[in-house]
Amino acid sequence: xxxxxxxxxxxxxxxxxxxxxxxxxxxxxxxxxxxxxxxxxxxxxxxxxxxxxxxxxxxxxxxxxxxxxxxxxxxxxxxxxxxxxxxxxxxxxxxxxxxxxxxxxxxxxxxxxxxxxxxxxxxxxxxxxxxxxxxxxxxxxxxxxxxxxxxxxxxxxxxxxxxxxxxxxxxxxxxxxxxxxxxxxxxxxxxxxxxxxxxxxxxxxxxxxxxxxxxxxxxxxxxxxxxxxxxxxxxxxxxxxxxxxxxxxxxxxxxxxxxxxxxxxxxxxxxxxxxxxxxxxxxxxxxxxxxxxxxxxxxxxxxxx
Numbered sequence: 001x002x003x004x005x006x007x008x009x010x011x012x013x014x015x016x017x018x019x020x021x022x023x024x025x026x027x028x029x030x031x032x033x034x035x036x037x038x039x040x041x042x043x044x045x046x047x048x049x050x051x052x053x054x055x056x057x058x059x060x061x062x063x064x065x066x067x068x069x070x071x072x073x074x075x076x077x078x079x080x081x082x083x084x085x086x087x088x089x090x091x092x093x094x095x096x097x098x099x100x101x102x103x104x105x106x107x108x109x110x111x112x113x114x115x116x117x118x119x120x121x122x123x124x125x126x127x128x129x130x131x132x133x134x135x136x137x138x139x140x141x142x143x144x145x146x147x148x149x150x151x152x153x154x155x156x157x158x159x160x161x162x163x164x165x166x167x168x169x170x171x172x173x174x175x176x177x178x179x180x181x182x183x184x185x186x187x188x189x190x191x192x193x194x195x196x197x198x199x200x201x202x203x204x205x206x207x208x209x210x211x212x213x214x215x216x217x218x219x220x221x222x223x224x225x226x227x228x229x230x231x232x233x234x235x236x237x238x239x240x241x242x243x244x245x246x247x248x249x250x251x252x253x254x255x256x257x258x259x260x261x262x263x264x265x266x267x268x269x270x271x272x273x274x275x276x277x278x279x280x281x282x283x284x285x286x287x288x289x290x291x292x293x294x295x296x297x298x299x300x301x302x303x304x305x
Contacts, residue, residue, distance in 0.1 A: 024200055030244075031192070032186075037182055037251070038183040040276065044271050045175050058148050060137065060158060061132040061133075061160050063132075063159045072157075085155055094151055100137075101135055110128040142165055201233055226296065237291030238291075241288065252271055256271060
């Protein structure tokens with residue numbers, strides 16, 4: 001009987017404040033969609049870091065004698081200087097740090113350039129003599145790239161030593177900024193959802209002030225009075241959470257896996273449906289807890305007044 005009475009009060013409250021309930025659903029839906037998207041984006045960034053950092057190389061560009069620079073005032077690197085770089089790579093100092101390395105001639109660099117920019121008009125204006133010979137180095141620990149740079153930068157015939165991780169750090173910094181922005185927007189929306197839930201519960205309590213007064217007179221406990229309002233907020237937020245979860249799963253299934261993963265030529269993996277399904281319980285739990293706590297605090301403050 002008590003259970004049926006509680007659910008009767010819940011149904012009555014939802015009907016009386018239908019527009020506010022819909023508002024709670026929409027705000028919860030939007031905010032949790034941002035939360036889910038931010039979580040998946042951060043997971044994708046982690047996967048990309050794991051893939052690309054392991055493949056990041058250190059490039060030792062040799063002077064080509066055509067494109068001048070301050071470090072190449074003496075002209076193109078001589079065969080002796082090229083051999084000196086190789087000897088340094090094979091030395092007892094650097095060899096333990098290196099997984100493998102290979103030499104790229106100007107013709108090899110030009111072939112790779114044409115393959116990379118196939119169909120681009122810039123290919124017609126580039127000749128092999130404009131490109132640098134280079135040693136491409138894979139390190140056992142990519143974080144040791146500074147040792148390679150310090151050892152090779154000052155050698156005669158070396159134009160520059162480039163660590164690809166530097167470029168990756170810039171790319172991932174942009175992606176992390178996007179993720180933080182999404183989380184910030186989601187946090188603001190969650191605060192808005194919390195305030196809206198509190199307002200909805202207080203309006204619902206005010207519209208039923210007569211019934212609440214009668215309940216108090218007949219000896220109903222505060223917990224019994226508060227429970228229907230907490231359930232109302234939790235139900236509205238649950239619906240919003242389920243909608244947000246459905247959208248997050250749909251984005252991963254149809255856009256990420258159905259479009260991006262099928263159309264890309266790179267071999268790293270995107271977030272999968274399994275990853276999205278791991279996020280779903282977190283979104284639902286977050287939405288319901290947010291609504292329950294907000295409703296509990298709001299109705300408790302109202303009853304004290």
